[in-house]
Amino acid sequence: MNKRSLAVGGTIALAALTRLLPHPPNLTPIVAIALFSGACLSNRRMAILLPIGAMVLSDMVLSFVYGVASLVAQPVVYLCIVATVVIGRFVKGRASAVNVAIAATASSIVFYAVTNFAEWAFTYRYSKSLDGLIACYAAAIPFFRNSFAGDMIFTAILFGAFALLQKGVPSLRAPDELLAA
Numbered sequence: 001m002n003k004r005s006l007a008v009g010g011t012i013a014l015a016a017l018t019r020l021l022p023h024p025p026n027l028t029p030i031v032a033i034a035l036f037s038g039a040c041l042s043n044r045r046m047a048i049l050l051p052i053g054a055m056v057l058s059d060m061v062l063s064f065v066y067g068v069a070s071l072v073a074q075p076v077v078y079l080c081i082v083a084t085v086v087i088g089r090f091v092k093g094r095a096s097a098v099n100v101a102i103a104a105t106a107s108s109i110v111f112y113a114v115t116n117f118a119e120w121a122f123t124y125r126y127s128k129s130l131d132g133l134i135a136c137y138a139a140a141i142p143f144f145r146n147s148f149a150g151d152m153i154f155t156a157i158l159f160g161a162f163a164l165l166q167k168g169v170p171s172l173r174a175p176d177e178l179l180a181a
Contacts, residue, residue, distance in 0.1 A: 007172050008040045009050055011162055015154060016054035020061055026146040030055055031107050032154030034081045038088020039095055039103075040162065048085050052078055076118040080111045095159060104155040108148045116140045 015029040015036075034051040041047040055078065084107040091103045116137050119125065126132035166172045 003171055005041060005043070005046065007165065007169075008037065008162070011158060012037060012050050012054055015158055016058055019058045024146050026143045027150035029150065029154035029158070030081065031084050031111055031147070031151040032104065032158050034084035035088040035091070035100075035103055035107050035155055036158040036162070038085035039091040039100075039159075044089075047088070048082055051081050051085060055081060073115065073118060073122075076115055080114050083107075083110055083114070100155060100159050101152070104151050105148075108144075108151045112140065112144045112147065
């Protein structure tokens with residue numbers, strides 16, 4: 001593993017640890033980690049495995065410490081993480097503030113839409129009708145606000161901190177970024 005991959009992995013590990021700190025519901029770094037991983041790692045397999053691994057490990061700790069386990073939703077959440085890594089791949093080599101913000105917004109919306117559809121489809125909390133689906137999405141709006149805020153904050157922190165790190169340590173730049181500098 002090269003220096004850049006180790007630095008990206010370390011950044012992801014630090015961000016994942018913040019999930020274990022007290023925080024408002026859904027204000028976590030998970031989407032930002034997946035987006036950052038997809039945008040910064042050349043190895044596609046590693047770009048997927050790092051955020052999934054961070055999520056699995058933090059889920060295990062949270063489950064052990066707090067007894068929190070949502071096994072029905074987790075496969076869908078992991079699928080959304082993979083989708084976010086793919087969105088991050090579109091930013092790779094084009095990581096401007098605007099592109100990253102668009103990718104983070106798209107990732108937030110995909111996560112909200114897919115996970116809440118799964119909540120409606122796979123649980124018995126809502127009737128299996130259009131009214132039930134609308135009620136499910138409406139009930140999730142407060143959580144979406146926190147998710148969106150967390151996605152934007154953590155995305156800005158991850159991409160911004162890594163950009164600063166690369167300025168100080170040019171060997172962390174991707175080969176195509178060295179040509180552009």
